[in-house]
Amino acid sequence: MPSSATLDEAMMRRPEQVMRLDRMGSSFPTRLSFMRGLIRRMSKEQWKFEKLRQDIDENGYGVSVYAAHTPKRTYSLVAFTQDIPADMRTDRVIAEVWDATFNLFDGVPTQDDIDYLAKNTPKQEGGRFRPSELSLARANKSLRLFEHIVSSLSEGKQPDVDLVASVGYIMRTTAVYGSGKFGCADRAKIAEREECKVSFHMELLAVYLIRWFTIDVVETIAKQRGGDRAVSLEPHIRQFIGVGNSTGLGMAPFLLKHPVLIHNWVSAKETALARVRSLETPIKGSLEAFTHSVRQVAQHLKEWRVADEIQSARIEQLEGEVAELSSWCDDESNLVKPYPWNGIYQFAENSFSLECQEMVVSLVIEPHGALVDDLADTMFSTTAPQFEASMSLTRLKTIVKDYYAWATSIDFSLGESQHHFWYYSEDKLEPRFGSKGVDDGVDQEMPLAISRDANDLNEQLKTASDDITVGEFALQYPQFRHIIRRIQNTALRPYAEVQDNLLGETMRPLDLLRFKLAFFGASKFDPKSDLWTRISMYQGAPMPDQLSDSSHDDWTFPIRPQSAL
Amino acid sequence: MPDQLTISLNEILFIFTRAGFGVNAPIGISEDFARSNMWLAENGFDPSLCSVSALDSLDEGKSSLVIEQTEDGFSGSNSQYLSALQASVSVLDRVKGKQSVELTIANVDSPLLVVAALGANQVEGWKVCWCDEVGANFQVNFMANGQWHIISDGLGVIELSKGATMQVSLLGDTDVALEGNIQRLDSKVEKTKILQTGIAVHEHWNAIYAYFSRCLVKSTAESRASGAGAGLVDTD
Numbered sequence A: 001m002p003s004s005a006t007l008d009e010a011m012m013r014r015p016e017q018v019m020r021l022d023r024m025g026s027s028f029p030t031r032l033s034f035m036r037g038l039i040r041r042m043s044k045e046q047w048k049f050e051k052l053r054q055d056i057d058e059n060g061y062g063v064s065v066y067a068a069h070t071p072k073r074t075y076s077l078v079a080f081t082q083d084i085p086a087d088m089r090t091d092r093v094i095a096e097v098w099d100a101t102f103n104l105f106d107g108v109p110t111q112d113d114i115d116y117l118a119k120n121t122p123k124q125e126g127g128r129f130r131p132s133e134l135s136l137a138r139a140n141k142s143l144r145l146f147e148h149i150v151s152s153l154s155e156g157k158q159p160d161v162d163l164v165a166s167v168g169y170i171m172r173t174t175a176v177y178g179s180g181k182f183g184c185a186d187r188a189k190i191a192e193r194e195e196c197k198v199s200f201h202m203e204l205l206a207v208y209l210i211r212w213f214t215i216d217v218v219e220t221i222a223k224q225r226g227g228d229r230a231v232s233l234e235p236h237i238r239q240f241i242g243v244g245n246s247t248g249l250g251m252a253p254f255l256l257k258h259p260v261l262i263h264n265w266v267s268a269k270e271t272a273l274a275r276v277r278s279l280e281t282p283i284k285g286s287l288e289a290f291t292h293s294v295r296q297v298a299q300h301l302k303e304w305r306v307a308d309e310i311q312s313a314r315i316e317q318l319e320g321e322v323a324e325l326s327s328w329c330d331d332e333s334n335l336v337k338p339y340p341w342n343g344i345y346q347f348a349e350n351s352f353s354l355e356c357q358e359m360v361v362s363l364v365i366e367p368h369g370a371l372v373d374d375l376a377d378t379m380f381s382t383t384a385p386q387f388e389a390s391m392s393l394t395r396l397k398t399i400v401k402d403y404y405a406w407a408t409s410i411d412f413s414l415g416e417s418q419h420h421f422w423y424y425s426e427d428k429l430e431p432r433f434g435s436k437g438v439d440d441g442v443d444q445e446m447p448l449a450i451s452r453d454a455n456d457l458n459e460q461l462k463t464a465s466d467d468i469t470v471g472e473f474a475l476q477y478p479q480f481r482h483i484i485r486r487i488q489n490t491a492l493r494p495y496a497e498v499q500d501n502l503l504g505e506t507m508r509p510l511d512l513l514r515f516k517l518a519f520f521g522a523s524k525f526d527p528k529s530d531l532w533t534r535i536s537m538y539q540g541a542p543m544p545d546q547l548s549d550s551s552h553d554d555w556t557f558p559i560r561p562q563s564a565l
Numbered sequence B: 001m002p003d004q005l006t007i008s009l010n011e012i013l014f015i016f017t018r019a020g021f022g023v024n025a026p027i028g029i030s031e032d033f034a035r036s037n038m039w040l041a042e043n044g045f046d047p048s049l050c051s052v053s054a055l056d057s058l059d060e061g062k063s064s065l066v067i068e069q070t071e072d073g074f075s076g077s078n079s080q081y082l083s084a085l086q087a088s089v090s091v092l093d094r095v096k097g098k099q100s101v102e103l104t105i106a107n108v109d110s111p112l113l114v115v116a117a118l119g120a121n122q123v124e125g126w127k128v129c130w131c132d133e134v135g136a137n138f139q140v141n142f143m144a145n146g147q148w149h150i151i152s153d154g155l156g157v158i159e160l161s162k163g164a165t166m167q168v169s170l171l172g173d174t175d176v177a178l179e180g181n182i183q184r185l186d187s188k189v190e191k192t193k194i195l196q197t198g199i200a201v202h203e204h205w206n207a208i209y210a211y212f213s214r215c216l217v218k219s220t221a222e223s224r225a226s227g228a229g230a231g232l233v234d235t236d
Helices: A004-011 A034-044 A111-126 A143-154 A161-167 A201-229 A235-240 A251-257 A259-277 A286-303 A309-330 A340-351 A354-365 A369-378 A393-403 A450-462 A470-476 A478-490 A509-520 B009-022 B027-042 B047-059 B084-096 B111-120 B187-197 B205-213 B221-225
Strands: A048-056 A062-069 A074-081 A100-106 A133-141 A169-177 A242-247 A420-425 A431-435 A523-527 A533-537 B005-007 B068-070 B073-075 B102-108 B126-131 B137-142 B147-152 B164-170 B181-186 B199-201
Touching: A004 A259, A034 A201, A034 A369, A034 A509, A048 A201, A062 A111, A062 A201, A074 A111, A074 A201, A100 A111, A100 A201, A111 A133, A133 A201, A143 A161, A143 A169, A143 A201, A161 A235, A169 A201, A169 A533, A201 A242, A201 A533, A242 A509, A251 A259, A251 A431, A251 A509, A259 A340, A259 A354, A259 A369, A259 A478, A286 A309, A286 A354, A309 A340, A309 A354, A309 A523, A340 A354, A393 A450, A393 A470, A393 A478, A450 A478, A470 A478, A470 B084, A478 B027, A478 B084, A509 A523, A509 A533, B005 B009, B009 B027, B009 B047, B009 B205, B027 B047, B027 B084, B027 B111, B027 B187, B047 B084, B047 B111, B047 B199, B047 B205, B073 B084, B084 B102, B084 B111, B084 B164, B102 B111, B111 B126, B111 B137, B111 B164, B181 B187, B187 B199
Parallel strands: A169 A242, B073 B102
Antiparallel strands: A048 A062, A062 A074, A074 A100, A100 A133, A133 A169, A242 A533, A420 A431, A523 A533, B005 B199, B068 B073, B102 B164, B126 B137, B126 B164, B137 B147, B147 B181
16 A cells, blocks of 8 residues: 555646646635634734724725734735826826835834835835835725725625625735835745745735725725715625735746746645645535535626636536536545545546635635645745856756657747747836737747746757766856756656746636636736736635634635525 | 945946946956845945956956966966956856865955955855055955955955955864954845935946946937837827
8 A cells, every 4th residue: 555645646737738828827825824824823822913003085086004913913905095196097007196105124114114105005006115124005986886885884785795706805906015125124034933934925015004094094995985884895795895906927937937836836736735635535514615615616607707708618617517526526435435625636637627626625625724734834935046057968967868858859940939038128127928020029038938948958969079068068058057956856846847838829828827826815817918808816714803714724726695695 | 327326236236247348348257246246235235346346357457357377376467457257157167066175266356356255155264365566465254144354454445455365264163363343244134224215326336337338329310210119109
């Protein structure tokens, strides 16, 4: 009988299966996603939340400060709100004004700090920040929902849940920066703090506080407008309101520039799936929880409505497949047998679309917190890539052959293989995805052509002697230093690379965005083109006053408030 | 731009990598160049001071990335300085590979960048000595746990030192240091400070940013309209 570790390993999905754009672009959040992990930490450590300041006028314009007190330190969201011209409200990076702008401050800001930020935060990329600022963000209102909620509450009524469900958020963020951007704190400043170790936890804490802020602002304006008649949001409606987000190409370079980190994220998720599939006997109650969640997800899918034709068709197919899965689960003989989770996964893999397969991955991991939650703490990296000059060239050739066949097999002599290029625009450094022969900037291409560079290296290696070191080779061919370093550092990290051609004519950056956003814990992907998407964050998550509830971790695939159905 | 700007280590990594690329250094070498500059910043130096000289020199053709292996080290072409961007990675590769215990590198344009490459890669137990083109002498000793010393004869400023033939060798227990001013540094202590304060850069930052800007593509009405993200006006 194989050991459990061997069995887990055998159940791991292969990188060439997992790290393909079409599957990555079908990702869903799991219980390991960063928002989920952060909420669990808040609950477990009994973080306290406090509104420290709210100086806003009858329209909600002014400054507010909201604090999260962890066992060891305090983090504060400093929020500035202002009136902006309607014709300047855009979600693009190149925007100049926003309804609300934010910093996550390390500690509690003094008046001097707030005065400094008041001069800089509303300018966003045009401002300068300090190591006391951990994050910089901005958001625009959903005009129809913002006003609808304010007027409803001010008249003593709850908002129309259909409208709340159709939008999902009061404001949507259009960028959340961290890690040293525009002078903010470097990650190294906070990387050793337990609450900051996992990727993006501070940025997502900022978003969590922004969500609280948006709800608090509409309730405050409603109270000012309606006086005694005004009411607050019902808790179940409040919980269903998330924070929107518009995400464009900025995320794509990040994924490609941090291969070790990406390996750690994917490895955690795949290990979780393998552990579950390796269970010979289900943990008590887990199968029941799973079948319940399959039914709930069917409702979630009904509420996930998008204008994008491709995604709409995928959701429609997914609805049918989830119904089929539900029927299959109703037949006891399919579940009451050894290794039931592997059986469920295999059934999905053999029968359904990638979108459904990845949803099933999320659903089978979900009831296994005790088995997998430790993996969430491994989703970070402190490794700086090293160039190993003393490696023999023979060894490098072997690594390229064994681990980069997906790249070296691409025919880059074809125009379609090098159709696109990535570049930074001088417009606020907005990342863009150009087409050769159409757009300027090929000479300033970002170094993200991993497969092409590996391919070129492979060709050069064929002509090089086996008797030299990598250092000697790089002295002769310095143009390959970056790709050699990358290959040396990813060889033993099989999930590090997107195993597809990112320059190809059919490449959709959207797939990269969804993959990363799913790791964040985002839901309701709403593609607006191949280049950008809207999403919801924290929809269904507990509010600060609900973190001690026993159900604080039960918010995957949220559905509209039950009482309103 | 104000006389002084405070930036982060991440900004140094981003800007300097592309600044190197902006003077046509290969991207891999530019990555090392940026990490060297991060190390300088972590130790309290304004990294733009010595790097702008190295970038200017490459850009103006006074320095070259062409490097030759010699019997005991490296040299560049006769008529140009050897660019520190290339010299630093070449020395680093030798030192990390422990292929040589003594190296001589001739006519390096900005020797502090070679030192920085070694420091950024946590080299211990080595020393670097040089005499530059104005006759100023420097010695840098790398000890354990991120501690390092700069010893100078006081005739020059290390960030501005130029045109040096450098010796890199193992630091022996009985080594007699160059006599002169000793500056003792502890990378870990200095980095902790910098993470709280940020890195102050001064008048040369603009020039670094100008090299970086060469990697940016001019925006046109078409590229603006086809960029990722929402429309130019967006409501819901």
